[in-house]
Amino acid sequence: xxxxxxxxxxxxxxxxxxxxxxxxxxxxxxxxxxxxxxxxxxxxxxxxxxxxxxxxxxxxxxxxxxxxxxxxxxxxxxxxxxxxxxxxxxxxxxxxxxxxxxxxxxxxxxxxxxxxxxxxxxxxxxxxxxxxxxxxxxxxxxxxxxxxxxxxxxxxxxxxxxxxxxxxxxxxxxxxxxxxxxxxxxxxxxxxxxxxxxxxxxxxxxxxxxxxxxxxxxxxxxxxxxxxxxxxxxxxxxxxxxxxxxxxxxxxxxxxxxxxxxxxxxxxxxxxxxxxxxxxxxxxxxxxxxxxxxxxxxxxxxxxxxxxxxxxxxxxxxxxxxxxxxxxxxxxxxxxxxxxxxxxxxxxxxxxxxxxxxxxxxxxxxxxxxxxxxxxxxxxxxxxxxxxxxxxxxxxxxxxxxxxxxxxxxxxxxxxxxxxxxxxxxxxxxxxxxxxxxxxxxxxxxxxxxxxxxxxxxxxxxxxxxxxxxxxxxxxxxxxxxxxxxxxxxxxxxxxxxxxxxxxxxxxxxxxxxxxxxxxxxxxxxxxxxxxxxxxxxxxxxxxxxxxxxxxxxxxxxxxxxxxxxxxxxxxxx
Ligand code: HC0
Ligand code: SF4
Numbered sequence: 001x002x003x004x005x006x007x008x009x010x011x012x013x014x015x016x017x018x019x020x021x022x023x024x025x026x027x028x029x030x031x032x033x034x035x036x037x038x039x040x041x042x043x044x045x046x047x048x049x050x051x052x053x054x055x056x057x058x059x060x061x062x063x064x065x066x067x068x069x070x071x072x073x074x075x076x077x078x079x080x081x082x083x084x085x086x087x088x089x090x091x092x093x094x095x096x097x098x099x100x101x102x103x104x105x106x107x108x109x110x111x112x113x114x115x116x117x118x119x120x121x122x123x124x125x126x127x128x129x130x131x132x133x134x135x136x137x138x139x140x141x142x143x144x145x146x147x148x149x150x151x152x153x154x155x156x157x158x159x160x161x162x163x164x165x166x167x168x169x170x171x172x173x174x175x176x177x178x179x180x181x182x183x184x185x186x187x188x189x190x191x192x193x194x195x196x197x198x199x200x201x202x203x204x205x206x207x208x209x210x211x212x213x214x215x216x217x218x219x220x221x222x223x224x225x226x227x228x229x230x231x232x233x234x235x236x237x238x239x240x241x242x243x244x245x246x247x248x249x250x251x252x253x254x255x256x257x258x259x260x261x262x263x264x265x266x267x268x269x270x271x272x273x274x275x276x277x278x279x280x281x282x283x284x285x286x287x288x289x290x291x292x293x294x295x296x297x298x299x300x301x302x303x304x305x306x307x308x309x310x311x312x313x314x315x316x317x318x319x320x321x322x323x324x325x326x327x328x329x330x331x332x333x334x335x336x337x338x339x340x341x342x343x344x345x346x347x348x349x350x351x352x353x354x355x356x357x358x359x360x361x362x363x364x365x366x367x368x369x370x371x372x373x374x375x376x377x378x379x380x381x382x383x384x385x386x387x388x389x390x391x392x393x394x395x396x397x398x399x400x401x402x403x404x405x406x407x408x409x410x411x412x413x414x415x416x417x418x419x420x421x422x423x424x425x426x427x428x429x430x431x432x433x434x435x436x437x438x439x440x441x442x443x444x445x446x447x448x449x450x451x452x453x454x455x456x457x458x459x460x461x462x463x464x465x466x467x468x469x470x471x472x473x474x475x476x477x478x479x480x481x482x483x484x485x486x487x488x489x490x491x492x493x494x495x496x497x498x499x500x501x502x503x504x505x506x507x508x509x510x511x512x513x514x515x516x517x518x519x520x521x522x523x524x525x526x527x528x529x530x531x532x533x534x535x536x537x538x539x540x541x542x543x544x545x546x547x548x549x550x551x552x553x554x555x556x557x558x559x560x561x562x563x564x565x566x567x568x569x570x571x572x573x574x
Pocket of ligand 2: 168198201202
């Protein structure tokens with residue numbers, strides 16, 4: 001420990017602290033902009049590039065950036081001297097002098113960290129008249145928009161992409177006034193190996209990186225009398241959507257979400273969780289086949305599209321190891337346009353399937369042509385949790401006052417196993433629940449597999465079923481996934497199955513969720529809520545879902561059989 005004095009207040013803090021951390025302890029708020037502490041991910045963006053956190057340190061001629069300056073014993077710090085405040089304001093004014101002022105129509109209006117800071121510092125005039133950059137806006141991908149004009153060079157995206165996700169897409173290019181952050185040769189994003197994981201979008205403080213905004217397409221479909229519009233919601237939405245309406249983190253809003261969707265005018269409100277239950281039936285069968293028939297092991301889960309894109313780009317020699325199952329929302333989209341359309345006698349060409357996803361990569365996944373069946377896209381439009389929140393507000397719906405309503409039948413029926421898909425460890429736990437019953441032929445009494453739960457980026461567990469040890473690996477965050485893949489490549493891996501999710505925390509931590517990156521507490525509250533929702537379900541094992549059983553009996557035939565394979569499986573290409 002060392003003693004430091006912050007604004008006349010002496011405190012003791014650990015030796016390795018920075019001035020910024022010490023000031024938090026002293027109850028003093030130093031404004032920051034580029035700084036981002038992702039504690040649980042062991043990542044700190046501390047480029048000290050924005051110069052907003054400048055403070056005075058006694059006996060030092062120059063101001064010091066609080067985020068990157070370590071404390072030492074006897075240090076005397078003044079955080080809000082006239083000189084520090086002036087320097088801080090000047091840094092922000094310089095940023096603003098080269099920043100578009102179209103806040104009113106900006107995607108981050110009222111949710112922009114630069115805007116909030118300008119307000120906090122009471123900036124009412126900009127003393128510097130800067131030249132404005134006019135960079136081309138990159139909307140080449142289905143998933144994200146890159147508007148370099150709004151970039152403040154904080155480099156958070158670079159850190160997230162390179163250090164957490166190890167994708168290496170974004171880095172600083174050019175020099176001086178021409179500096180930008182982008183892919184090598186400033187290629188359009190669609191021509192890069194970007195996985196669309198959205199980690200960069202999640203950490204961007206401004207609108208330099210945002211999701212592609214597809215709300216207008218949904219309104220258009222809803223207002224077209226010729227269209228039959230079906231919506232489905234991912235497991236992770238129900239534990240995060242409430243945050244956009246001022247509710248506490250970890251609030252479960254399943255019933256209100258369903259009400260809101262009905263009021264928005266969707267013809268059917270279905271649950272991606274039904275698709276997840278079907279995924280488990282298929283994936284668990286596939287794993288049993290691989291184990292019993294000497295197939296390729298480990299089997300990797302394949303429901304996370306950013307992860308699938310990562311393996312295709314970065315480990316093309318390993319594309320035969322993921323399960324061939326399509327992801328739950330694509331499976332549900334397929335079933336809506338085949339099984340449900342036939343049942344209801346609706347022309348699938350008239351059906352529009354909208355997926356509400358916590359994820360940006362799902363937008364690009366839905367556009368993959370190899371997933372279509374009989375020339376129909378399975379999913380037509382994907383909007384994020386944030387976009388759904390925007391629609392509810394635009395429609396004037398008072399979310400907090402909505403009654404709780406139930407999903408529609410039959411594709412709204414789901415089990416607790418499918419709810420936990422939304423958190424890291426959940427997909428594999430759901431698979432283990434089903435495998436356990438299949439391998440023992442007995443009812444599973446204890447459905448909670450605590451050994452598979454947690455928030456550490458890399459985990460493993462051995463689950464014994466009928467005397468057979470199943471060795472399971474779990475990774476979330478693509479950097480962690482890379483480690484497991486390198487072990488597989490070098491023959492060091494001895495797992496039977498591995499679950500991988502691209503986003504830290506799993507889908508609850510997705511790039512399309514209410515902004516949360518850098519706040520581990522929020523992801524943990526959402527995770528607790530997911531497990532609570534699972535406990536609240538009457539049926540908690542996927543193959544016990546009665547509507548899933550009916551689907552196989554009346555339509556698909558055998559799980560992992562010919563028809564199921566044709567409709568519900570795909571292949572991956574380098
Ligand atoms: Fe997920 Fe999914 S669980 S990827 O994390 O598998 O996005 O929530 O919808 O499809 O079910 C996301 C979340 C899903 C899918 C499901 C899977
Ligand atoms: Fe990197 Fe993911 Fe952003 Fe693509 S979406 S640039 S892979 S962080």
